[in-house]
Amino acid sequence: MTVLRLAPAVGDAFPGTLLALVTAAGLRGRTPWPGTAAALEELERSCAEDGWRPADESDPRIEAWHAAYRSFGTNPRRVRPSVDALGRRLAKKGALPRINPAVDTYNAVSVRHGLPAGAFDLERVTGDIDIRYADGSESFTPLGAPDAVENPAPGEIIYTDTTGVLTRHWNHRDAHRTRVTEDSAHVLFVLETLRAPDDGPLVETAATELAELLAPHADRTAVTYLDPARPQAAVRL
Secondary structure, three states: OEEEEEOHHHHHHOOOOEEEEEEEEOOOOOOOOHHHHHHHHHHHHHHHHHOOOOOOOOOHHHHHHHHHHHHOOOOOOOOOOHHHHHHHHHHHHOOOOOOOHHHHHHHHHHHHHOOOEEEEEHHHOOOOEEEEEOOOOOOEOEOOOOOOOEOOOOOOEEEEOOOOEEEEOOOOEEEOOOOOOOOOOEEEEEEEEOOHHHHHHHHHHHHHHHHHHHHHHOOEEEEEEEEOOEOEEEEOO
């Protein structure tokens, strides 16, 4: 069991925070996921043919994240929230990356709904996960750079377990250690908003869609929520 905790200081600063926690156990990442492939292709087709565009920084969903980044000293046009970076890539190149089925699935749901999303291999997480302000002593090894070590700036919002930082700048980049691969069998997916009064139903819809895409390729899935009124949640392998 892994417990996630939203620090009171973060909840006080961002009272509209709402996280959907989608867990999948027994994932099978080395088989075809046709539902995910279709979801990605539909997004790309809509962008190319229907005039649909992913949410950008003029959208209130993304604008809220830009404001949050600025509040803890991060320039969101240099270091972009994950959904903003993905949406810009789709708008510019007409395609989203293909990484592996689990990652592709949360990327599709993220861009479709304009919500940041990420995931952790729970078998590589140590202890519990805290979402809190960094104090500057923490270490972070970025995804794709296993030999690099960074230190988040004091006041930056991070996800961290008992070993180190799992994400920097709240949701900009994940750690290499807990990355999700084709062989990750027990995974925690996270969808986020800072605008729960407006976007709470959207988060629930996105969480349901994500769970439904995962379900044919997992032994079981579950959804729970974390917010300032419910600042702690337990997820199980």
